[in-house]
Structure formats: C-alpha cells, structure tokens
Amino acid sequence: MTFKRLAISFSILIFLLYAGLILSLFYFYKGPLFLETLCSARTLFSLRLSLIAATSATAISVFFAIPAAYALSRYKFFGREAIDTILELPMIVSPVALGALILIFFNTPVGSFVQQNGIQVVFTVYGILLAQFVTTVGIATRLIKAAMDEIPARYEDAAKTLGASPAKAFLTVTLPLSRRGIIAASILTWAKALGEFGATITVAGSMAMKTETLPVAIFMRLASADIEGTAVLVLILIGIGLGLLYGVRMFTQRQSYV
Amino acid sequence: MPRIELKNITKHILNDLSLTIEDKEVVALVGPNGAGKSTVLNVIAGLIGYKGEVSFDGKKMDRIPPHRRGIGYLFQDLALFPHLTVAANIAYGLKVQGYDSTVIATRVEELTKALHIERLKERYPQNLSGGEKQRVAIARAIAPFQKVLLLDEPTASLDAQTAKYLRVELGTLLRRLEITVVFVIHDLLGAEEIADRIAIIHQGRIEQAASPETIFFHPGTEVVSEFIGRPNILNCDQCRVLASGLVEITSGDMRMVLPYEGDMIGKIAISPHDIYVSTTKPPGPTLNRYQGVVTEIVRHRSVVRVRISMGKTSLVAELSKGIFDEMDIAEGREIFVVVKLRRLRYVESA
Numbered sequence: 001m002t003f004k005r006l007a008i009s010f011s012i013l014i015f016l017l018y019a020g021l022i023l024s025l026f027y028f029y030k031g032p033l034f035l036e037t038l039c040s041a042r043t044l045f046s047l048r049l050s051l052i053a054a055t056s057a058t059a060i061s062v063f064f065a066i067p068a069a070y071a072l073s074r075y076k077f078f079g080r081e082a083i084d085t086i087l088e089l090p091m092i093v094s095p096v097a098l099g100a101l102i103l104i105f106f107n108t109p110v111g112s113f114v115q116q117n118g119i120q121v122v123f124t125v126y127g128i129l130l131a132q133f134v135t136t137v138g139i140a141t142r143l144i145k146a147a148m149d150e151i152p153a154r155y156e157d158a159a160k161t162l163g164a165s166p167a168k169a170f171l172t173v174t175l176p177l178s179r180r181g182i183i184a185a186s187i188l189t190w191a192k193a194l195g196e197f198g199a200t201i202t203v204a205g206s207m208a209m210k211t212e213t214l215p216v217a218i219f220m221r222l223a224s225a226d227i228e229g230t231a232v233l234v235l236i237l238i239g240i241g242l243g244l245l246y247g248v249r250m251f252t253q254r255q256s257y258v
Numbered sequence: 259m260p261r262i263e264l265k266n267i268t269k270h271i272l273n274d275l276s277l278t279i280e281d282k283e284v285v286a287l288v289g290p291n292g293a294g295k296s297t298v299l300n301v302i303a304g305l306i307g308y309k310g311e312v313s314f315d316g317k318k319m320d321r322i323p324p325h326r327r328g329i330g331y332l333f334q335d336l337a338l339f340p341h342l343t344v345a346a347n348i349a350y351g352l353k354v355q356g357y358d359s360t361v362i363a364t365r366v367e368e369l370t371k372a373l374h375i376e377r378l379k380e381r382y383p384q385n386l387s388g389g390e391k392q393r394v395a396i397a398r399a400i401a402p403f404q405k406v407l408l409l410d411e412p413t414a415s416l417d418a419q420t421a422k423y424l425r426v427e428l429g430t431l432l433r434r435l436e437i438t439v440v441f442v443i444h445d446l447l448g449a450e451e452i453a454d455r456i457a458i459i460h461q462g463r464i465e466q467a468a469s470p471e472t473i474f475f476h477p478g479t480e481v482v483s484e485f486i487g488r489p490n491i492l493n494c495d496q497c498r499v500l501a502s503g504l505v506e507i508t509s510g511d512m513r514m515v516l517p518y519e520g521d522m523i524g525k526i527a528i529s530p531h532d533i534y535v536s537t538t539k540p541p542g543p544t545l546n547r548y549q550g551v552v553t554e555i556v557r558h559r560s561v562v563r564v565r566i567s568m569g570k571t572s573l574v575a576e577l578s579k580g581i582f583d584e585m586d587i588a589e590g591r592e593i594f595v596v597v598k599l600r601r602l603r604y605v606e607s608a
Binding site for chain 1: 303305323324325326329330331333335337340341350351354355399402410465480521
C-alpha cells in the first residue's frame with residue numbers, strides 16, 4: 001500500500017466513524033414522528049433560538065477576537081504571554097465548569113450588582129449568549145491569531161511607508177489578507193457555539209420555549225428516555241449544522257482571490 | 259526634497275553611525291552582509307526604534323511615525339500586496355493619503371508607462387515575473403510624491419542581464435525625479451552606475467562616504483581598500499591621444515594603449531583580478547602585455563596575490579589558489595602580464 005493510500009484510508013476511517021454514528025440514528029427513525037417533531041412549536045423555537053444565539057455569539061466573539069488576535073500577533077507588551085495562555089481555558093476546562101464559573105461570578109457582589117442594575121443574565125437568553133461567548137472567544141482569538149501570524153508584518157511596513165497609519169494599514173492590508181483565516185475561524189466558532197451544551201444549561205437552564213436550545217432539548221429528551229425524539233433532534237441538529245457549514249465552505253472557496 | 263542627517267545612530271549592529279545625505283543626492287550604501295545596510299534604511303524610515311538622531315532639513319524625525327515621514331521604500335522582498343492588482347498596488351499610497359481619483363488615475367498611467375508595465379495593470383503580483391514585480395514595486399514606492407526614496411537591493415533577485423537593464427532605467431528615472439535617494443546594493447559596480455556618492459559600511463560604521471572616484475583612487479581606510487579589491491593605482495606620467503577614443507599613457511616603465519573618450523588621464527585604477535598572468539609568453543600582439551618579475555607572494559584564504567615588478571612600476575595580480583598552484587609561480591620568477599582593459603577606472607588630470 002502506498003503512503004498516499006494509507007493516509008487516505010485514515011481519513012476514510014474517521015469519516016466512517018462519524019457516518020456510522022449518524023446512520024445508527026436511522027434505526028430509531030420514524031417518518032411521521034420526524035415530521036411531527038420537526039414542525040412542533042417547541043422544536044422550531046429551539047432551532048430558531050440555537051441559530052440566533054450561535055450567530056450572535058459568533059459575531060460578538062469574532063468582534064473581540066480580531067483586534068485581540070492582532071495585538072497578540074504583532075505587539076510585544078506586558079502580560080502578552082499570560083493572555084496567550086489563558087486563551088486555552090475553554091479547551092482545558094469543561095463547558096460545565098465554565099458555566100459554573102459564570103454562575104459563581106453572578107453570585108458575587110459584583111455579579112449581583114450587574115444583574116440587579118444591568119441585565120438579568122442567569123436563566124435568560126442573555127445567559128445563553130454569555131455562555132456561548134465565553135466558550136468560543138478564546139478559540140476564535142487563537143484561530144484568528146494563527147491566520148494573522150501567516151501575514152508578514154512587512155506588508156504593514158510597506159503600507160506605513162506609503163502613508164497609511166497603523167489602523168489604516170490593519171484595515172486595508174492585514175484584515176483583507178487574513179480574510180480566509182477569519183472566515184474559517186468564524187465557521188468553527190459558529191459550529192462550536194451551535195453545539196454548546198454544558199455552559200449553556202448551567203447558566204441559562206433548560207426552560208422550554210424560553211432558554212431551551214437544540215443541544216439542551218436533545219439532553220432533555222434523552223433524560224426522559226425518549227430515544228426516538230432524541231434521534232430526531234440529533235438528526236435535525238446535524239442536518240442543519242453540517243448543511244450550513246458545507247454551504248459556507250463552498251461559498252468562501254469560490255470567493256477567494258487569486 | 260530634504261537633506262537627511264543621521265547622528266550617532268546605535269541599533270543592532272549599527273554602532274554610533276553618522277551620515278549626511280544632501281538634498282536630491284543619490285547615495286549608495288555598500289558593504290558585506292550583516293554590515294547594517296538595511297538597518298540604516300529602516301532607521302531613516304522610522305520602522306524600528308533606535309538611539310541617536312535622524313533629521314530631515316534640520317527637523318528631528320525621531321518622534322515622527324513612518325507614515326508621516328514622506329518616505330518611499332522599496333523593500334528587498336518587494337512586499338507587493340497580494341490582494342491588490344498592479345494598478346491598485348501603485349495607487350495605494352495615493353489613495354490612503356486622500357488624493358483625488360483623477361490625480362490617482364493620471365499618476366498610475368504615467369508611472370506604468372514610464373516603467374513599461376501598462377499591460378500588467380489588472381494582473382495580481384503572483385502572476386508577474388521577477389523583473390515585472392520589481393518595476394511595480396518601484397512604481398508603488400514613488401507614486402505618492404514622496405520626498406525621500408529608500409531602495410533595498412533593487413536588483414538583487416534578478417538575473418544579471420535584467421538587473422543591468424533595470425539599473426540603467428532606474429538611474430535615468432531617479433535623476434528625473436530629483437528626490438533624495440538612499441539605496442542599498444552589494445555590488446560596487448552597480449553602485450557606481452547610479453550613485454552620486456558611495457558610503458562603505460562595515461560592522462555598523464561608515465568607513466568612507468565619497469564619490470566613486472574618491473573611493474577607488476583614495477580609499478580612506480584599510481577596510482575600504484580591501485572592500486574595493488585593493489586596486490593598483492597608476493599615475494600617468496604622460497598621456498597622448500592617438501586617435502578619437504584611443505589614448506596612449508605611460509606610467510613608469512609601462513606603456514598602455516587604452517580606449518578613452520575624455521581629456522587627459524591623470525590616474526588609472528586596475529583591479530588585481532583584472533590582471534592575467536602567464537609563465538609562458540602569450541601568443542598574439544604585444545600591445546598592453548608586459549614582462550616582469552615576481553617580487554612578493556601573499557596567500558589568503560581562497561586567493562593568492564602576486565606582486566610583479568616591471569622596472570619602476572609594480573602591479574598586484576589576484577589569482578585563485580587552484581590556478582596559482584597549477585602555474586608554479588615563485589618569487590624571483592619571470593612572468594608575463596596582460597591587463598584586462600574592460601574594467602579600468604580613470605581619473606582625469608587636474
């Protein structure tokens with residue numbers, strides 16, 4: 001077996017693993033039940049909530065991540081290494097633990113003050129946004145930083161010598177050149193946010209028609225031993241999630257400049 | 259266009275470096291790798307921090323950021339923006355500085371014509387050859403009417419023929435622009451073709467900054483002399499015009515017939531590696547061929563320098579070690595000398 005074939009075999013094995021798990025859903029698939037569950041008000045609410053929350057959390061994460069990633073990529077400043085390290089927090093700490101951290105914060109005097117005088121976060125939709133933001137912003141920053149590290153700082157030097165201020169050099173040179181990396185980071189961040197469960201259920205709870213996202217709804221169905229219902233919701237989540245991801249990938253590949 | 263002064267600059271290898279570039283002067287920075295040539299350019303552009311002082315027309319620039327220094331910079335790796343077309347690259351500086359779109363279009367048209375890249379306007383840098391990229395980078399650097407132009411090895415990545423052609427064009431263009439120019443080049447011959455003055459930089463210090471003529475005929479230090487190849491300097495005792503473009507000179511016991519268009523020659527500089535030696539008499543005419551005696555042999559790492567005495571005149575020839583060993587040359591041995599006429603340097607008599 002050639003090396004090429006061996007490498008391809010491994011990628012096929014991974015595909016078969018995931019495909020196998022997805023196919024097993026169809027063991028519990030019942031056509032009428034699928035349609036009934038898909039069209040139910042509760043499912044449609046969860047789906048809508050998941051999509052809106054994931055998209056909003058991604059937008060906020062990327063908004064913070066872009067300048068943060070640029071600073072970490074280009075500048076040397078006090079605390080840079082500490083910041084770079086703490087970005088790994090969502091990866092080393094489980095989402096439930098992150099959710100617990102958020103909950104604990106809102107039980108401190110500062111957190112209580114925010115809830116009483118600002119926005120009510122715990123057990124609300126804002127809790128979902130916060131949970132998803134906290135779990136994804138570190139990853140988004142890390143991914144966008146990696147993309148910006150690939151852009152030689154020399155391009156910005158060239159822009160500066162042509163009269164561009166540092167901000168203009170960033171906006172007109174670095175940002176366009178790291179566009180593909182930012183899009184890739186956004187896609188992964190959105191996928192992570194869409195599937196986020198642990199922090200979401202800890203902070204926002206699982207109130208139907210209020211804070212029940214699709215992953216939370218899946219857990220609630222499973223907890224009540226409703227395997228058929230669980231399979232339907234998992235199929236919906238996979239179908240919409242993978243479908244959108246694939247569509248965005250195809251779109252961005254066509255858009256890339258020469 | 260400003261007069262640039264660098265005073266006591268210290269950064270990386272640069273060690274208390276001082277240099278003045280006059281208004282509209284073209285100065286070449288020449289030196290070995292790692293001497294600090296590119297660092298000097300980065301200091302002038304304000305792209306790196308440094309100790310010391312940089313001023314333009316007496317005004318201190320140390321706290322002025324790069325985008326407000328009015329500098330055009332041609333980077334060694336060109337740094338063309340890959341996401342912009344050739345036209346957009348050239349227009350970039352004008353656009354960020356807020357020039358009118360008509361001015362931008364006119365300027366882009368003018369520069370693409372001057373550098374013969376009109377047909378490349380809609381291409382992206384990835385689809386250009388090395389020479390084309392160099393021209394686009396030059397156009398981009400000079401487009402925004404900058405006061406100072408810095409060029410880092412403008413012909414480094416090109417083949418010899420393209421480099422020579424571009425140097426000629428660049429020389430013409432720079433003279434037409436009438437701006438202050440500092441450029442880095444490792445090739446002394448290339449520097450001579452374009453520069454008003456050459457600054458030899460060695461281990462972060464300026465060894466000598468003078469006209470090419472002064473550098474070759476009056477090297478200020480041992481380092482400069484070594485860098486320019488320790489040329490043989492011959493004083494011309496007599497100079498006679500034989501015909502249009504042909505002169506005969508006498509230096510000591512040597513008589514030479516040379517192609518020369520100017521007035522009387524005062525001195526000639528002959529590089530040691532432009533002197534051919536032979537242990538047997540070379541065939542052909544005897545014009546510009548001499549016989550002498552080897553008086554000194556000095557071995558270096560990869561070359562051997564041989565001093566040959568021809569009566570009152572002596573010349574130093576440089577041979578590779580391999581060729582020297584093959585030729586069986588020894589002190590006191592008779593030897594034949596042929597001078598390569600193509601790369602002689604002359605200074606006219608006062």
